[in-house]
Amino acid sequence: MLTPVNPTSLDRTSPPSRTDTGRTLDPALPEGVRIRLLRAVYGDPRAAAELLPRLTPRQAAGLDPLPTEPASLAPELLARHRREIRALPDDTRLLLLLAAADQYPVATHAFLRAVAAARLDTRPLEAAETSGVAHATAGGVVFRDAWTRIAAYETGSPADRRDVHRLLARVLRAEGETPRRSWHRGAGALGPSVRLTAELRTAAQQARDAGEHPLACALVERAAALCLDPREQSRLLNRAAGDAWQSGEGDRARRLAAATDSDALNGVFALRAGNAAESFDALLTAVARREPAESGADLRPASGSTEVPRTVAAPRTPAPDHAVHLLARATEAAIYTGDLRRCREAAAVASRVGIVPHGTLGGLAAAFEGRYEDARDLLKAAAGRCGPGGDPTLLIHAGIAALMLGDHTRATTATVRAAASARARGATVVVAQTMEFRAYAEFWTGHPRAAETATADALWQAHATGQDNGACHLQAALAMFAALTGDGDVCRERAAAARSYALGRGLGLPAALAQWALAYLDLSSGRFAAAAARLRALAGFGPGHGHRAIRHLATPHYVEAAVRSGDTRIARAAHADYDRWARAVRSPDDLALSARCRALLAPGDEAVEHYRIALDLHARGTRDFERARTELLFGGALRRLRRRTEARDRLHTSLEAFESFGAPHCAAQARAELRALGTPVAATALPTPGAPTTCLTAQQLMVARMAADGATNREIAVRLALSPRTIDHHLRGVFSRLGIRSRIELVRLLAEGEAS
Structure with a gap:
């Protein structure tokens, strides 16, 4: 019997609404499993309810792949649809079979040509319209839903299926x-x-x-x-x-x-949804064994793929660009683990087999060894390869290199172009990956709300495409955005989820980023000793615990926390290494932050000149958020030196910046300093009823819209992977900021906002 490829991939580019993810599924399921399960069944709650009890414990935990064949997904639902199709006249069923065959694995738009070529009568489609199964349009037949289309195909006899496929091939x-x-x-x-x-x-x-x-x-x-x-x-x-x-x-x-022995495939799957250390080992083994591209391990987007003719023996040497891609993936695995010594190991393997790797790999290895000038040159070469239309993976690596150099403009450019290139090449899986690293640039350039929305979208995409490791990284990024915007409950919840998952998969990068988010929340709330303790742990040993690069990036925050909690000895050592890197890469922002650290460590009047240097350097950089924090610290130092007029100006500048960024904790620190100057500043007035919703954070706006649509707190919690308690906190914040008291008022306010 002919068994063509299952048409379940047809609608994968048009996933079910994200607001459906909590209505029918057990909230105890991991978020990634919930999203992928609903996506697999086309968002049909009946199919989801049927599939859920059929999952094995490993599938329910996200350890094994979900079923992919319709008969395995929802056999009872499919059987009901088949009976409905069989009740139609034979001529109607034949036309529906032809239409269904024309629509997978992707639509061929040949139905009308096939009807004309075979001189078929389309009037029998009226029976399908009467029954609600499908309806005819100018472009062909539109089925009621995906399951009806599958049933229309599967009720056809093997001979009829072959006939309609041959007919479509002819036209x-x-x-x-x-x-x-x-x-x-x-x-x-x-x-x-x-x-x-x-x-x-x-x-x-x-x-x-x-x-x-x-x-x-x-x-x-x-x-x-x-x-x-x-x-x-x-x-x-x-x-x-x-x-x-x-x-x-x-x-x-x-x-x-599942039945193959491809180290490259297994390495890529482990990189995105397994153990990062195992991924690194598998990918490096694939390079060392010279695993050929045509084994299927070449997971590059469409352009540049090479397929060896099957009339000759496949060579055991991969195409050079394929080997570079495997090394790029191995580099990502090393970055995820936090064990940057693996970058040096990968560079050694590349040298041994005669491959020139992408500069990001060599740059990270050199930075790990303290060869900062060499690292700078290699990373600059890699970051410079961020032109439009390039390979998405290498563009992501250009973005990583730019981040290491403190060049957030180029990092954003590279990752935006990576996403565009991935979409153009049909590489859906890569799109979410670009946001993982773009988020770092968004942290400090003053766009936390817009970036939070984009990151939440990327989180959904990562889960939907089976990239739970990337989802963990994005969870940690959302924790950082929550820290910047002062949402402590969300920050702690996101960070806890990221750290728990990271520990089990050996993911040092998201674990460290989540810890940094918690530390920043402490720092901006005045809990300096707690912030210093968290930041000291950022380079914790063991997979899934810490990350040396994140600790390095967080050094300015550590110096601030340590100085303000009275521990300057370790702060001076940390600053000395950071300053050496800043001088090597010559990034204005890194140099500005190094000058700020020097100001924090300097006594009295000596600090003033360092702060002025820092602000001059910030003016040539892009880290607007850190510039505002430097203004805040400078204003506080001037206040203590009794330079009241300039202190007041600096503090007002920082307050305005923090309010524009939506960072209430930092704004509160600026107000406290102004009050200490004898210049009370009222908190930003709450909007009156009917005020626009622009005062809400991205997370609050999402919660508000779902609540206005009628979702319960529990349903919203499931959809956003948060707890009901956090959703309740968000709604209280929404009501307070908008000056309203009920969901009825919320519905009216949002409707008025959309109308305007």
Whole structure:
């Protein structure tokens, strides 16, 4: 019996509404499992309720991939839809079968041409419209939902399915339709065929080059089904797994790769959803073993892929760019673990096998060894490769290099271009990854609210595509945004979730970022000793505990916390190393922060000149948030030196900046300093009823909109991966900021805001 590729990938680029994620599923499920489960069943609550009790304990915990075949997802729901289709007239069912076959794995838009070529009568579609199963449009047939479309296809006999596929293949003759024609030819085949296998493989490469990874996956899977050579079949399934992964089908990719021994595939999957140390080992082994690109391990976006003709033996040496990509992934794994010595190990392997790696790898290795000038040169070369249209992975690495250099403008440019390039190439899986590193630049450039919204969106995408490690990193970023905006409950909750997950997967980077967020919350709330203790632990040993690079980036905050809690000895040592790096890279912001540290460590009047130098350097940089904090610290120092007029000016400047950034904790510190000067400043007045919602944080606005839509606190908590207690806190804050008392008033206010 012919079993074409399952059409579940068809709607993956149009996932169910995110507001559906909490209505039917057990909130005890991990957030990533909830999102992927609903995405797998097209957001249908009936299918979700049927699938949930069928999950194994490992699937429910997110350790094993979810089912991907319709019969495994919701067999009872599918059976009901089949009965509904079978009740229709034969002519109607044939037209629905043709329409369903035309719509997967991606729409071919050949239905009307096929109807004309076969001289079919479309009047029987009226029965489908009457029953509510589907309706005809100028462009073809639109099914009631995805499950109805699947049922319409599966109720057809094997012979009828082959016939409609052959019919569609005959009419797909236009330029650019070759991959879709080959797909239908393969789906209409009776059995194994060497010729069709080769055709499907070639068509898959064409689809891949066009960024159509779902179609490429379907083509290669079908080629594997028609292939008689077990070794070739395994290679084809590996290739299909790579395409499934690129298109965001994480569960499908892991299922396809389950029976393979590809170190590269296993390394990439572990990098995004497993143990980072194991990922590093697997990826480096793939490079050392010279694992070939055509094994399926080449998980690059479409452009530049190379496929070796199957008429000759596949070489054991990967294409140079493929090896560079494997090293880039290994570098990411090393960054995630926090064990930057692994970067040096990867650089050594690259040298041994004759590969010139991307500069980010060498730069990190040099920085770890204290060779700051060498690190600067390598990282600058890597950061300079951020032109438009480049490879998304290498653009992300350019962004990482720019972040290390303190160049937040270039880091933002590189990651924005990486996302655009990934979308253009159909590499859905890469889009969420770009925000992981872009978030660092957004922290300090004065855009926490907009960045919080973008990061929350990326968090959903990471979960939906099976990238739970990336989701952990994004959770930590959201904790930092919450710290900047003074939302202590959300900061602590996000940080706790990130640290708990990170510890189990050896992810030092998100663990350290979450700890930094908690430390910043302490620092901006005046808990200096607690902040210093947290920041000292940022380089904690062991996977999942700390990260040396994060500790280095947080040094200015550590110096401030240590000085204000009376511990200057370690602060001076930390500053000395930071200053050496700042002087090597010559970043205005890093030099400004080093000058600020020097001011904090200097006595009395001596500090004033260092603060002035810091502000002059800030004026040439981009870290607006840190510039405001320098103004705050300078104002406090001037107040203690009884330079009241200048102190008042500095403090007012910092207060205005913090209020514009939406950072109430820091604004409160500025007000406290002004009160100490005898210049009381009232807190920003709360808006009156009917005021615009621009005063809300991004998180508060999301909560407010869900509440206005009728969601309960528990449902909102499930959707945002927060606790009901935190949602209650958010709603109280929303009501207070908007000057209202009830959800009825909230509905009216939001409606008025949208109308205006």
